[in-house]
Amino acid sequence: MGRVARGDEGAFTELVGRYGGRLLGVARRLLGSRADAEDAVQRALLQCYLGAGTYRSEWAVSTWLYRILTNVCVDELRRRKSRAGELEPPARPHPPDAHLDLRRALSRVPTEARVLLALRYVDGLSYGELARIRGISINTVKSQLQRGKSLLKSALIKGGAV
């Protein structure tokens, strides 16, 4: 990380190689489309590259990257929500998709719980790490995950998937 902070492009490329796929995974599942996810990850990585000096060495690099990425994704979700309030979303027929039920169910889960679920299930992050990423207590993490999962479950039961 120190090398990245000094502007070492090789070190940065290595960092992206190591974490890029997982970051994309989280962003894709939070934002839905691959294009939006790539855009978000790119913006997050740019912030990482320019702000590498603010990295605290007592944090795992992944925690720091995920914090920045979730910040970008959450803001993107805010923009979508307010856009949806203003304009009617286009009624596009969905392509057949095995994940469609889940995606629909997930869209009912409140943003914060959804973010935690994505981080937990893409990378198997620990409660402690999730707590540090969103700046909350471990108990809040647990109750949010629980709440998210029970909302999901009831939505999926209604859809007949579980």
Next chain:
Amino acid sequence: MKKPSVDDILTRYFAPAADAGDLAKQVLTAARESARQSGRLLDRISIQTTPLGVSLIRAERLEKPATAAARRLAERAREELSEYFEGKRAFFSVPVDLSEAPDFQRKVLAAARRIPFGEVRPYAWVAQHIGHPRAVRAVGTALGRNPVPFIVPCHRVLQTGGGLGGYLFGTDVKSRLLSLERTTPVYEGCTSTHIVCRVGCVHGRHMRPDNRVVFASVDDARSIGYRPCKVCKPQAA
């Protein structure tokens, strides 16, 4: 066959995506680009104030503030604009003085101010909003003569087809402002105080960058135990 549990479904759904490709290269290119592009807009503008608020922002030299109150407002406006251009402010709290503007223009500017940060509306939307749906051209003219650009966000008004329309400082500045707003968050919380503010609040200025978390709404922040700031009152935004 046993039906899968929620845990199984989630694990499968969230399996990591494919490789990152040449993301690193793209980001490095963007970093170089942004370093090159940081031509300072703030150095190009002059601000004129009355004791009531900002009355004019233009590229040419303007009258110096006449009173101490006006001077203070000019300083405050410059500071807020500087933070805005750096992506560290999502609202303006400095007052504007539009008493010189004609009635119609004042209505148009008030409608433009209602467009949320980071969003855009067509000229026709503004016309509709002020109750003159056919006065689209007049709306365009009124916005083009906006005495206080940036603070009254006339740059968020575009042509119906998505075309940029015109802008006082040129359309390249207009599109730069729009992409700046697209990457500036609106709500941020501090992980040590658990207070959520609008980006640009005095509280946020003292926040360490590594304590910053972004929220999609004040309700979301509340749901995980953050409370709204009493200074910037984000719930009213």
